[in-house]
Amino acid sequence: MTNNKLLLGVDLGGTKIEAALLNRDGEVVHRKRSPTPIDSYAGLLSKIRRLCEDLESSAGLSRPLPLGICTPGSPSPATGLMRNCNSTILNGQLLRADLESRCGRPVRIANDADCLVLSETSDGAGSSARSVFGVILGTGVGGGLFINGALLQGPNAVSGEWGHNRMPLERLPALPDQLLKPRPCYCGRLDCIETWLSGPGLALTHERLHREPINVEQLHSQQLDAKHRETLSAYTQMLAAALAGVINIVDPEVIVLGGGLSNIDVIYASMPDLLQAQVFSDISLTEVRAAQHGDSSGVRGAAWLW
Template identity: 65%
Template sequence: MANRSRLLGVDLGGTKIEAALLDLQGAVTHRARCKTPRENYAETLSAICELCEQLESSANLTERLPLGICTPGSPSPDTGLMRNCNSTSLNGHTLCNDLEEICARPVRMANDADCMTLSEASDGAGTEEQVVFGVILGTGVGGGAAINRSLLHGPNAISGEWGHNPMPLARVNELPESLQYPRLCYCGREDCIETWLSGPGLALTHEQLHREPIVVEQLSKGTPNNRHRETLALYNDLLSTALAGIVNVLDPDLVVFGGGLSNIPFIYTEVPRLLASKVFSDVCRTKLKPAKHGDSSGVRGAAWLWGNA
């Protein structure tokens, strides 16, 4: 590393932008945030630059640090234009190049699931593991893979996007008759894993099973009633079925979970048992853990994009 004592990361979210400085052991030394400018690309670039300069000034740094940034969506490997961003003002722009120009510093970029994975592999739940697969279970379902604390990149820039694989057909065909399928995914396909394992997917499953709405956060707090248990049992079975495909292909040492649904305790007691019966092995030694750094994983992972530079 080129004589740097800090790593600089930014988490660009739909409602807020968070920036942080990390020391080389992963401790956050300085942090700042602001609201994300609403549907204004130029103001978003300016806000990111201002946060970076604010942190460097607070830390009495005399030179600009390279920037790692965590984004929704990702740049196309063909055009470099941002795609699939729920912050729609980013779509169609060369965000990485534009930031390098306006902030006058080198920039590395990864999506939120990749940054969570890198954070946890670098100094979180997966510090001691060689192969880590990160899973986001929230409004959507995302993922990323890190090997020896380095993100796995591919030619299509979609490594880890297991949420848009189809839920295995044999399992879907065994679902209770009360569940309506196929489920249409926003990507245009049917029965993507995301349509079953995301927060909205889980809520829809419960509503169709029991003809009652549910607030998903209820499942991570308190003692679930019998209806909740039935929904969770089905969810855990679907989750283990989908994860078995990942384990069969990647054989990770650890699967680490982030996102709102990662707080459901039954995931860590029931899914390992179910997973062992679904993988192509007589034993499943892959560990399942929640993210150590929680909501801070995005900005931390962004900073760690420069951790080996």
């Protein structure tokens, strides 16, 4: 098989590494997963190399493909060193150069939110739109911007990093008082959007409201109990307030939600009315859609980097 028909992507997650070969129609033709080594950076590089070579061998490829890799953080434009990774073994490493020398191929890096946006604008929930804000709602919260056919790459390489803006709690006067205790973020700030809208943030909201642990199965149930309904109502109000801040600046046609929490259906039903109340406009036409490619957005977006 000739190399120019396939794209190689790797999603470097906190618990697993996923590698995939895509054809130019966006279909995954080979896929392989392996646990992420958490205590050895050298072991991590070797694991990525082995996954790439195994896939190429499965596809009968004779020469190495360029590699796109999805990471939890991004390289600093000043130093090239990785930063903002919640898989902290990566922080401070020259990941792109190290991978190029270890794997013998050119490498491009993007964070998980940018990969979600690339995947969903290529052939997913944002494929017909000229402007898309993609959001990861998972262990962390991140965002990426796609404008007029390309990812927006600013001078600081932080475009879309909305998860570490402050949650506009003053716009949510209906939230119960017991919720409003400040939340410290790992980044050193208080009340980052991530501390409210991530999976751990949602769990903390439930605990503060009801003094009991959240039941994840309930979140996806067709018959929500009253406590989880109240938790999700608070969560959806906060999500709308936070997204309205993005709409007031970028005014995207579509917002695509990805990550584990984007699978909670009740988020979407109330979003148009909540956004209408929060956006600085007499009408809110931005559509909020669930990502179409689910857990594969990282590996697919990474492949589309080439």
